[in-house]
Amino acid sequence: MGFIIETTEIDLGDTPIENIFINDFMPMANGTYVKVYLLGYKYAYDKDSNIHVDNRTIAKHLDIPLSDVLNAWDFWEKKGIIEKIWENKEDKFNYKVKFLNLKQLYIKNNYRPVSVGEEMNKKTYTCAVEDLIDANQIPAINNMFNEIDYIMRRPLVPNEKQKILEWIYNYNMNPDMIIKAFFYGIEKKGKRSINYVAAIVRNWYDQGITNVEALQEHFKKTDEKYYRYEKILKHLGHGNRLPSVGEMKVIDKWFEEYEFTMDLVLKACENSGKTSNPSINYIDGIITSWYNKGIKSVDEIEEKDKLQNKKDRADYKVEKVKPIKTKFHNFQQRTSNYTAEQLEEIARRKREEYYFKGKGEGK
Template identity: 25%
Template structure:
């Protein structure tokens, strides 16, 4: 097999890329991630202004796709991302590629600290703190009755073992009560979930709960489902639409609306078929759906049977089948 020689002109306008990136990082990365990294290098070398929306438009991605690429290169220790107090991306710094470690070790699984009964002396010590005494008072007001020994022990566990601040514990109680659940078991489940996410502040907790509500409850609302949270199977469908298909909520809600219009019921399976088809057809924005609708309408017209002239063999009332109703019956079975 013949070798190929590469040559370039010395006066070419170029963007420099480290050889270690080309040799050790690029082969294992997604092609879309590589394109975004190279584009960022180009913008940095030319001092071009960028934004998440602009990058998404250039590569016909969603901003979530761009964020996923940035997070990947941050994990590879090639980028350092900085944010403002509201969690908005404000800066991207390029880091020196290291030839020694292209892949970081996986984050170890979260293991909740054991709930060891606190000694009376330790309980007395914790409760003697002014902020803890105030926290227990506020928690009792939220719950609407004096705290049980189990509830006090759990609050001290969040403080002593999970290392939650008193402000975060207060928000934990407030959040659970606002959800209509004062159970200490439910509160502990939420607390352990926050600990697993690495949440250490009230703002981080609010961002996490807001994201959960926006993601799942937007879909439930689109289906007309009120007064309850998503079931496990429903969560799996929604996670598939956002994490596997990478659809934004406006596209998912459009699929839900079409499902209701077609089946007159909140069918997650039917909506999944719509979104799976859109995913195969590379839908990324709502505007991408309109050409598909137009093409579908043309195909439907072509498939309509020709009108048969009236004669003595067919001069009678033809049967008028309700195909939408039949489709619904098939889906229900």
């Protein structure tokens, strides 16, 4: 005889994830890398030899490019929490992924997530109080602290400022990048924490993202909305400031509700050249006008926009208003029947009548 356990048609199992990953590593990565790790870990935990899973399977399941899956494993390998095992080293895309036990790493190696990927002998800069005082005298640094105060909705305390200055030095980040890290962490991720922002900065550094141009390319691949905000503000000449919540909602409307392309939105920004300091609301007027006219591409702007303007002018013909004639229009002034001498005599008599009437005398 034998024993058989019926399996469910729907996967109702559980996959335990270590808290070390959730607390220390997940904040460092973008959403795609986290999803790749979790799905790969789930497949490894299932231990079902009948199911063949590879990187292409994960890419298909998550509906992402294969390159994103490979980049994710590169990222986690750099963090030191997975190992790649090649069966054939000539095929660099075909390898197994070994998930390391994070608790064991922590216990055996006194594992510190902050130091992952850094050389052990690398000297790190520690900001002293005197350094903070000197840094506050630098306009770019002082402006950075003011911007962060605004984003945090509270003033930074001295030890937080010291940490930020250490990021600038240790991760080769300029003040603009630090501001963007705070904005991304707080406004986009909803994490009002210095440590969370520190993880973002470390993550960017590990990926070689140390300037605004590299960051824009990064967001173009991983966070489309943030890339839009950066691209549009820079096109309008506001590349050094962050979008407000209201501006983000308006920009989202262009792409999500109107379904406009980036080329079409940037064309609207170019058409605002008549205004010296165009705002997002000004651009919204142009784009909404195009949307109402059914314009969906740059090629249609000239055709449909001019056609609509021509029609509007035709509809705006103003009819000449005929003057309404009354009985007063038929009145002819009697002065046209008098000579100049007669008019002068009439005027003289009027003056005399007025004069004698004022004295109470009759004529």
